[in-house]
Amino acid sequence: MHRPLEFVASHACFGGVQRYYRHASRETGLHMPFGIYLPPRALHRAPVPALLCLGDVDASEDTFASLAGAQRLASEMGLALITPDTRPRAVHLPEAANSFYLDATQAPWSRHWRMESYLVRELLPLVAAELPIDGLRLGILGHGMGGHGALMLALRHPGLFRSLSAFAPIASAASSSCGQLALGNCLGPDREAWQTYDACTLMAAQARPPYPRGILVDQGLADTWLAAQQLQPEALVAACAQVGQPLTLRRHARHDHGYHFIQSFIDDHLHHHAAALG
Amino acid sequence: MHRPLEFVASHACFGGVQRYYRHASRETGLHMPFGIYLPPRALHRAPVPALLCLGDVDASEDTFASLAGAQRLASEMGLALITPDTRPRAVHLPEAANSFYLDATQAPWSRHWRMESYLVRELLPLVAAELPIDGLRLGILGHGMGGHGALMLALRHPGLFRSLSAFAPIASAASSSCGQLALGNCLGPDREAWQTYDACTLMAAQARPPYPRGILVDQGLADTWLAAQQLQPEALVAACAQVGQPLTLRRHARHDHGYHFIQSFIDDHLHHHAAALG
Numbered sequence: 173m174h175r176p177l178e179f180v181a182s183h184a185c186f187g188g189v190q191r192y193y194r195h196a197s198r199e200t201g202l203h204m205p206f207g208i209y210l211p212p213r214a215l216h217r218a219p220v221p222a223l224l225c226l227g228d229v230d231a232s233e234d235t236f237a238s239l240a241g242a243q244r245l246a247s248e249m250g251l252a253l254i255t256p257d258t259r260p261r262a263v264h265l266p267e268a269a270n271s272f273y274l275d276a277t278q279a280p281w282s283r284h285w286r287m288e289s290y291l292v293r294e295l296l297p298l299v300a301a302e303l304p305i306d307g308l309r310l311g312i313l314g315h316g317m318g319g320h321g322a323l324m325l326a327l328r329h330p331g332l333f334r335s336l337s338a339f340a341p342i343a344s345a346a347s348s349s350c351g352q353l354a355l356g357n358c359l360g361p362d363r364e365a366w367q368t369y370d371a372c373t374l375m376a377a378q379a380r381p382p383y384p385r386g387i388l389v390d391q392g393l394a395d396t397w398l399a400a401q402q403l404q405p406e407a408l409v410a411a412c413a414q415v416g417q418p419l420t421l422r423r424h425a426r427h428d429h430g431y432h433f434i435q436s437f438i439d440d441h442l443h444h445h446a447a448a449l450g
Numbered sequence: 451m452h453r454p455l456e457f458v459a460s461h462a463c464f465g466g467v468q469r470y471y472r473h474a475s476r477e478t479g480l481h482m483p484f485g486i487y488l489p490p491r492a493l494h495r496a497p498v499p500a501l502l503c504l505g506d507v508d509a510s511e512d513t514f515a516s517l518a519g520a521q522r523l524a525s526e527m528g529l530a531l532i533t534p535d536t537r538p539r540a541v542h543l544p545e546a547a548n549s550f551y552l553d554a555t556q557a558p559w560s561r562h563w564r565m566e567s568y569l570v571r572e573l574l575p576l577v578a579a580e581l582p583i584d585g586l587r588l589g590i591l592g593h594g595m596g597g598h599g600a601l602m603l604a605l606r607h608p609g610l611f612r613s614l615s616a617f618a619p620i621a622s623a624a625s626s627s628c629g630q631l632a633l634g635n636c637l638g639p640d641r642e643a644w645q646t647y648d649a650c651t652l653m654a655a656q657a658r659p660p661y662p663r664g665i666l667v668d669q670g671l672a673d674t675w676l677a678a679q680q681l682q683p684e685a686l687v688a689a690c691a692q693v694g695q696p697l698t699l700r701r702h703a704r705h706d707h708g709y710h711f712i713q714s715f716i717d718d719h720l721h722h723h724a725a726a727l728g
Binding site: 183185186189190238239241425427428431432 | 706
């Protein structure tokens with residue numbers, strides 16, 4: 173019997189289960205782990221809407237699942253939370269510690285670093301086929317590098333996600349130094365190619381507002397990544413304004429980049445997504 | 451200027467702050483770290499009641515603070531959360547990985563392993579003196595080994611804590627194999643001495659119910675520590691019954707020993723403590 177998902181662990185949580193699986197990935201050519209929170213409703217086999225939650229640099233499939241405090245309200249709302257790993261790990265490659273959720277075109281990264289295709293063409297269909305997830309009711313959320321990932325994937329794949337939010341996203345990967353390092357390694361020196369993965373460039377090129385219900389972004393003002401010019405929320409504001417995309421950007425005094433920040437506002441994000449996912 | 455507390459880190463969280471400090475400890479003779487969540491009310495310098503939260507084997511001052519999801523409701527309730535480390539770490543000693551929150555009498559442990567005196571005679575007074583904590587309104591909660599710690603300290607120090615609860619506590623340290631190892635190392639081979647730190651023995655010896663408002667205990671039925679006879683909630687039930695101590699022991703199908711279990715029920719514990727702490 174073919175078992176596409178290998179069970180790793182399951183923890184009862186708020187009437188549902190926080191599960192961990194791994195699977196042999198066609199896209200990355202490696203075993204990939206992921207976490208999924210299934211609310212009580214899903215345990216009765218009713219397909220539930222799901223939120224793809226993309227972690228920041230160094231996050232694993234367990235980070236958001238353990239630290240964000242999202243399961244309490246997700247349980248009530250009947251919302252699943254999918255937490256993939258942030259990069260292929262079963263292979264060591266020089267100088268490409270951060271995936272930026274893209275498909276690399278340059279050797280040696282191009283063989284395994286196919287995070288965009290992995291998420292969009294493999295993980296989401298797999299989860300919808302194997303678990304009680306409604307693949308037509310998906311939202312996407314991300315943190316830091318995962319905030320870039322959420323914005324970028326939501327703009328490159330129109331119609332795939334119904335709702336979009338981010339915590340302290342890297343708004344313009346092509347103009348942040350950490351993004352430039354990853355884009356240079358994975359896509360090569362042609363800076364035109366980098367723009368195809370830059371959330372602000374993608375937004376500014378939209379013919380009409382892609383998320384008419386609005387995008388929710390929270391940003392802490394004591395975030396050292398913000399001070400280091402890696403995040404540039406003002407660039408996202410400008411790009412959204414250019415195409416009339418509604419954006420709610422909330423700036424929070426004293427808050428930093430960590431999970432105590434995310435915890436503090438995660439309920440607002442879940443409400444934002446639930447309103448679109450029904 | 452004498453600075454008894456050395457600031458380590460602070461993270462804004464639900465309108466309050468999750469802080470980390472360290473200090474030179476008189477009792478352990480070592481630097482000891484701790485975490486403290488201060489709700490918004492405390493930031494306006496109004497002394498707030500506090501809950502001493504004792505972690506399980508291998509927990510640090512950060513474990514409960516990051517994984518329990520307690521700050522959301524603690525913020526609303528105006529309750530501080532004090533999360534000490536679980537043992538002295540700045541010194542290596544053989545075969546005593548777990549402190550059981552006691553004062554060791556046997557060399558080589560007796561010099562530094564003074565967790566009971568550290569918590570009761572040093573950390574709590576220090577926190578009440580240096581931070582906006584009301585030292586007369588304290589509750590205690592613990593998990594696993596920390597559940598033993600909470601029950602044991604609450605029974606050995608009458609009047610210090612107004613409220614008591616535990617997640618999956620080691621109810622009888624002297625009759626669990628992991629407790630026996632620690633008690634043997636720290637107190638020597640005399641098993642009579644072990645009983646002075648055994649929560650069930652301490653409870654059974656009470657002249658009257660020490661916590662007339664009741665003790666709250668949650669236990670997962672898929673807990674591998676339960677199956678391994680380390681927890682023995684039935685012994686706590688018997689000891690409480692013997693002295694008429696009200697005990698609410700809730701058994702939860704499918705739940706294990708981890709923080710997804712704690713997250714799921716932490717709000718009930720905070721309500722339990724807030725009712726006593728005012």
